Amino acid sequence: MLLNILHTVLHVTVALTLPPLLLGVIGKVKALFAGRVGPRLLQPYYDLFKLARKGSVISQTTTWVFHLGPVMGLVTPLLALLFVPLVDSHAPVSFNGDLILMVYLLGLGRFCTASAALDTGSSFEGMGAARELTFACLAEPALFLGLLVLVKLTGSMELATMLGSSLAGHWPTAGASLVLVLLSWFIVLLLENSRIPFDDPNTHLELTMIHEVMVLDHSGPAFGMILYGASIKLFLFAALLVRLVMPVSTGSLALDWAVLVGGVLIVAVAIGVVESTVARLRMTHVPLLIVAACLLSGFGLVLLLR
Amino acid sequence: MHLLLITVALQILAGMAACACACRPRLATFVGAGLGAIASLLGLLPTMHALQHGGVDTLNLAWDAVHGGFRIGLDPLSAFFLLPVLILSALAAVYGGSYLLAYRDRKNLGAAWLFFNLFTAGMVMVLIARTAVLFLMAWEVMSLSAFVLVTFEHERAEVRQAGWIYLVATHIGVAFLFLAFLQLGHAAGSFDFEAFGLMSAMGPRASGLLLVLALVGFGAKAGLVPFHVWLPEAHPAAPSHVSALMSGAMIKLGLYGLLRILTFLGPPAAWWGLTLASLGLFTALVGIALAMQQRDVKRVLAYSSIENMGLIVLSLGVGLWGQSRQLPLVAGFGVTAALLHVWNHAVMKGWMFFAAGSVRHGAGTTNLEQLGGLMKRMPATAAAMTLGAVAIAALPPLNGFAGKWLLYQGLLLAGLATAGLHSLAILLVMALLAMVGGFAALSFVRLVGIGLLGSPRSEPATHAHESSRWMLGPLYALLLLGVVAAVVPTRMSDLLAPVRAQVLANGAAGAPPGAGVASRELASASSRASTAALHALGQLNAALLAVVLLAVLVLAVQRRRQPANQSTWGCGYVQPTPRMQYTAQGFSQMMGGHLLPRPLRFRLTQRLPAGLFPWPGLLAATSPDPIQARGYEPLFRRLAERCMQLRLLQQGRVHMYVTYIVVMVVVALMWVSVRHGWATP
Incomplete structure (x- = not known):
């Protein structure tokens, strides 16, 4: 009981504090590749703090939907993260079928942020919302197929067990499937978090963007919430990848957490490397890569069931 | 039971009374709507009683029609479908x-109310009829009065067209129902439902044929692809309270018919489940892929109804398949998902059509390209519609998710219980289902974002006004029902436990006698499992709603800080106009123009200006229903051409017709005499 509470407290604390660091790591890696010094590792925290204290400018066309968007963009990944086991086989909330709920909570967040974007009546933001939702239609099956591989492998319908320590025993027998899922999920991670090659978080050419163009009109604390929510979503996907590759349980709580934090940071470094070495895809080619992600997980499933 | 008869009688009476005072429209409305609503509410008493206590209640009255008397009955299955019919018809009467x-x-409002009340009475009679003749008669009353209601604005050509398509489709459907009931009557030796239930199981081929007949006949009413073509025409054409009732209640009766036939058929074969599931999945995919491309709000909703009926039939198929494979958990999850979604969809669709009607009323149009900015001009309607969009896109804190969640769990269990190719197919269905969810989100963000948010795209939308209290009242009543259903889904699943037992019972009937106890235990285990899942979901929904409410409160407090107001950031452009906003067509362009399979994409007609004296250019995108445009229209046109060749016989001269008669009589006499000559040499 006490251990459970400790687990939950640690889980929530890490979920709330660690995510911005990933953005810092990515920024640092990209700066190193470009031969710059780059911003400090903790810069995203300063940014969030600064945004929280700023005033905001709001478009006259907007309504309450515009205000609700950033809130839901922050709340939904946080809630979804409660289902994911960060260490051992323990998640604060877990029940049969929570994997579906995780996917649908992210869907709810997307629904709200896209509606908020359309609330401004800007054609740029409408464009971004349309692209975000269109690509999500293809990304959701990819994420889902990967989860189904885990369901079939572990025979469980709870994320806590599916990504728990029992998964380690399946790596020797079903390694090929799991590697395919890993690749597919990495693509989904890049897409869902609007990273290169799908989207460039740093560009200022609104016509080419997906996610970033949806938040053009948000400012101050609302924009801070969006940034924070995005980093939590990134952390969620990174945690999924880490648990997929290293579902270890060493017996020591500290070591488990160290594995997770280290793993997540490695994922951030990998994203930074991809962003520094790969060019952005043409918008019309984006669906091809997502379909490839679907096929990868689908093939993983086929390998498993052959 | 008698109360339900009184309901029907009162409804017919209300309609006639309204018709009698047609020259005074307010009085006609008061009588027709008021009495009709009271009659519907009266019917709720026996319905709730039947749902809570189970049991079967029948009533025989003398009636000298051929093939059976006047036999009506009420069992949990009827009561299950009566509940949405009665609640929605009462609310729709107030709204209408x-x-x-x-x-x-x-318009003559008296006639409108006569047919509205007849429509409701017909639906109630369909549900309580217990002989085939009575059932088909009630079915026709329902279908024909719906036709009159759909063509309410018959001075518009597209409304007449919609009514015509509906009439043809519904009668082709009925023809299949006649065949189905004839076959049943032949097998049972009577047209009584009781006799159908008691007859010994038909052979696999006969019952398979019956299922196919019923699937076509009832599928035409339920809007299953490819029998759905009337639905996207009729729903936008009808007045909104009628669309709400048609979409929320009438198309569900197709499902009722299917379930009723299934209870006569005995234990299901595996291929029934597979057929239903694949038809349902196909319907859901096609429906939602077309929903995202429609420009009319009510057409979007109509296609979304098709999608949801597909999901319901898919769930039912999963349930039947689980039953045939002796997987009680899968069967329980599948059937519960189907039943739960019937109720939830009735609530959501009523709610959305009421909101769409309010938009039509306030802004004068339901064309997405001309709407916008309604969140400021009609806040109550727009807020309800936004929430409805979240619900109908099957997203968590509202009620649309519950059915889908159970369906997913049923599929997961089925995937775990099977191996090899079966398992792969089932799990791939889940991936497709996830895609349906993504499409639904796209369609409904588009509906809300283009239709309600931003700035108004046309003059009428600029002057939109909020609807009256009488229209908002029913809308918010349904919204409240939806929120309650989202927070306590277990209460609903308790209510529908006897229905689930009735649907699943026919599988147990064929099992060996010793298996009865075991199957009952398994059934209770499956009901426990789905209740547990719903319990968790209800708590999560409540938590999520609480978080959202908290956030809204915090925002409301924060708004006092008065942020600076500016026009929307146009990347430096300082004179934005509403025409520069993203359009509905643009929103689904990437999906509808590039990613969907070719038959489902929209069609572009363009004529570019060219030459020395260029003409005005033209670019138009339309998304006609592919099955109608490529299937039915050519088919019926060819049929009509064939029939035209018979015009040769129709000369319009009397002496030609007299010649036909003489020839006919001579041929008949010859035939008779030849046969007679053979019989007695």
Whole structure:
């Protein structure tokens, strides 16, 4: 009981504090590749703090939907993260079928942020919302197929067990499937978090963007919430990848957490490397890569069931 | 039981009374809507009793029609479908009273109320009829009065077209129902439902044929692809309270018919489940892929109804398949998902069509390209519609998710219980289902974002006004029902436990006698499992709603800080106009123009200006229903051409017709005499 509470407290604390660091790591890696010094590792925290204290400018066309968007963009990944086991086989909330709920909570967040974007009546933001939702239609099956591989492998319908320590025993027998899922999920991670090659978080050419163009009109604390929510979503996907590759349980709580934090940071470094070495895809080619992600997980499933 | 008869009688009476005072529109509305609503509410008493206590209640009255007397009955299955019919018809009557008054100078409201009440009475009779003859008669009353209601604005050509398509489709469907009931009657030796239930199981081929007949006949009413073509025409054409009732209640009766036939058929074969599931999945995919491309709000909703009926039939198929494979958990999850979604969809669709009607009323149009900015001009309607969009896109804190969640769990269990190719197919269905969810989100963000948010795209939308209290009242009543259903889904699943037992019972009937106890235990285990899942979901929904409410409160407090107001950031452009906003067509362009399979994409017609004296250019995108445009239209056109060749016989000269008669008589006499000559040499 006490251990459970400790687990939950640690889980929530890490979920709330660690995510911005990933953005810092990515920024640092990209700066190193470009031969710059780059911003400090903790810069995203300063940014969030600064945004929280700023005033905001709001478009006259907007309504309450515009205000609700950033809130839901922050709340939904946080809630979804409660289902994911960060260490051992323990998640604060877990029940049969929570994997579906995780996917649908992210869907709810997307629904709200896209509606908020359309609330401004800007054609740029409408464009971004349309692209975000269109690509999500293809990304959701990819994420889902990967989860189904885990369901079939572990025979469980709870994320806590599916990504728990029992998964380690399946790596020797079903390694090929799991590697395919890993690749597919990495693509989904890049897409869902609007990273290169799908989207460039740093560009200022609104016509080419997906996610970033949806938040053009948000400012101050609302924009801070969006940034924070995005980093939590990134952390969620990174945690999924880490648990997929290293579902270890060493017996020591500290070591488990160290594995997770280290793993997540490695994922951030990998994203930074991809962003520094790969060019952005043409918008019309984006669906091809997502379909490839679907096929990868689908093939993983086929390998498993052959 | 008698109360339900009184309901029906009162409804017919209300309709006639309204018709009698047609020259005074307000009085006609008051009588027709008021009495009709009271009658519907009266019917709720026996319905709730039947749902809570189970049991079967029948009533025989003398009636000298051929093939069976006047036999009506009420069992949990009927009561299950009666509940949405009665609640929605009462609310639609209240709503329609206000909605139709706008037409009081141009239209005969008495007739409108007569047929509205007949429509409701017909639906109630369909549900309580216990002989085939009575059932088909009630079915026709329901279908024909719906036709009159759909063609309410018959001076518009597209409404007449919609009514015509509906009439043809519904009668082709009925023809299959006649065949199905004839076959049943032949097998059972009577047209009584009781006799159908008691007859010994038919052979696999006969019952398979019956299922196919019923699937076509009832599928035409339920809007299953490819029998759905009337639905996207009729729903936008009808007045909104009628669309709400048609979409929320009438198309569900197709499902009722299917379930009723299934209870006569005995234990299901595996291929029944597979057929239903694949038809349902196909329907859901096609429906939602077309929903995202429609420009009319009510057409979007109509296609979304098709999608949801597909999901319901898919769930039912999963349930039947689980039953045939002796997987009680899968069967329980599948059937519960189907039943739960019937109720939830009735609530959501009523709610969305009421909101769409309010938009029509306030802004004068339901064309997405001309709407926008309604969140500021009609806040109550727009807020309800936004919430409804979240619900109908099957997203968590609202009620649309519950059915889908159970369906997913049923599929997961089925995937775990099987191996090899079966398992792969089932798990791939889940991936497709996830895609349906993504499409639904796209369609409904588009509906809300283009239709309600931003700035108004046309003059009428600029002057939109909020609807009356009588229209908002029913809308918010349904919204409240939806929120309650989202927070306590277990209460609903308790209510529908006897229905689930009734649907699943026919599988147990064929099992060996010793298996009865075991199957009952398994059934209770499956009901426990789905209740547990719903319990968790209800708590999560409540938590999520609480978080959202908290956030809204915090925002409300924060708003006092008065942020600076500016026009929307146009990347430096300082004179934005509403025409520069993203359009509905643009929103689904990437999906509808590039990613969907070719038959489902929209069609572009363009004529570019060229030459020395260029003409005005033209670019138009339309998304006609592919199955109608490529299937039915050519088919019926060819049929019509064939029939034209018979015109040769129709000369229009009397002496030719007299010649036909003489020839006919001579041929008949010859035939008779030849046969007679053979018989007695």
